[in-house]
Amino acid sequence: MRLFELSMDDGDRVGPVHQAVLATNPLDCSLTDVDSGGRRLMRMVFNEGDGQKALDTISTMLEHQEGWRLVVLPVEASLPKLEAEPDPEVKKKIRTVALREEIYQDIQAGTKLDRDFLILTTLSTIVVVFGLAADNVAAVIGAMVIAPLLGPILAFALGSALGDFAxxxxATRTALSGLFLGMAISVVIGLVFDVNLGSAELTNRTIVGLDSTALALASGAAAALSIVAGLPSTLVGVMVAVALLPPAASTGLFAGSGEFSLAARAGLLLMINIVSVNLAALLVFFFKGVRPRTWLERRSAKRSVYINAAVWAVLIVALTAVAVYLTVPGVPEVPGVPRS
Known part of the structure; x- marks a missing residue:
């Protein structure tokens, strides 16, 4: 359940807004008297998955007004219990989707290019680099979880679905900054330290094929679904499954050590992951109905979805074809390390 609280100046818009909200069938709706500041407070309660129509209605009616604020709050419990169940046929049509504004706020937070983002990227890169070199799976997984690179990738997909070019x-600026920072640190470490290029965790990032694309597509779809369903906690598992930092760090390590062929393979895996996540997340947002509020914005967003989906689809086919062409049985040969 969600609680909507609309605070607005008293005036001739209060009545129409109240009637329009009642038409969206909230579980409960109340309107307070005018307070000492000349304002009214409207409280509305909606079931999970409902409320988007009311939010859009309020936004449309008050778009050009001043002095109003709508706040959405999660409801942990409500008494008395709701006994009435929706009609079975109606229940089948209900999609449990987070509010568009909730999705936007959650994802937009991952696009902040600030000091914390840069520090977290730096620390996670150091952890993953030495974890890869030492064949330490625990360290690699830990770095996957704390690395903040998945956020801006999902933000780009949401921006594509909404036609939000800003x-x-x-998202592009933040993602490129994080990836370049991680790769630069890895290159420096590869130049300074004598890295164990025979580490299984490291050489695994140079093995690409159809399974790489399938894994990245499934993980990208899971990431988008977890956000749309309002379950961001499940993103931890997705971060591990479609980690972007390990292949980026591997690319930098191999490049810093002079193994440019292996660096290219790791870079190919990184590009496959990025493109696959974008394509899968974009399609999930589109088919789950995450769209702008107005008709004009929806038309622009639809064009954005088609263009971006076409570009990502062409890229994923091309990258996968290269990956299949480069696929060889077993672990790639590393100079100075015998093939197992």
Whole structure:
């Protein structure tokens, strides 16, 4: 359940807004008297998966007004218990989807290119680099979880679904900054330290094939679904499954050690992961109905979805074809390390 609280100046818009909200069938709706500041407070309660129509209605009616604020709060419990169940046929049509504004706020937070993002990327890169070199699975997984690189990738997909070019630009800047920072640190470590290029964790990032694309597509779809369903905690598992930092760090390590062929393979895996996550997340957002509020914005967003989906699809086919062409049985040969 969700609680909507609408605070607005008293005036001739209060009545129409109240009637429009009642038409969206909230579980409960109340309107307070005018307070000492000349404001009214409207409280509405909606079931999980409901409320988007009411939110859009309020936004449309008050879009050009001043002095109003709508706050959405999660409801942990409500008494008395709701006994009435929706009609079975109606229940089948209900999609449990987080509010568009909730999804936007959750994902937009991952696009902030600030000091914390850079520090977290630096620390996670150091952890993953030495974890890869030492063949330490625990260290690699830990770095996957704390690395903040998946956020801006999902933000770009959401921006594509909404036709929000500002969000897409911000996400691109943050993602590229994080990836370049991670790769630069890895290159420096590869130049300074005598890295064990025979580590299984490291050489595994140079093995690419159809399974790499399948894993990245499934993980990207799972990430988007977890956000749309309002379950961001499940992203931890997705971060491990479709980690972007290990292949980026592997690319930098191999490049710093002068193994440019292996660096190219790791870079190919990184590109497959990025493109697959974007394509899968974009399709999930689109088919789950995550769209802008107005008709004009929806038309622009639809065009954005088609263009971006086409570009990602062409890229994933091309990258997968290269991966299949490069696929060889067993572990790639590393100079100075016998093939097992």
């Amino acid at each position: 969000l897409m630009t911000k």
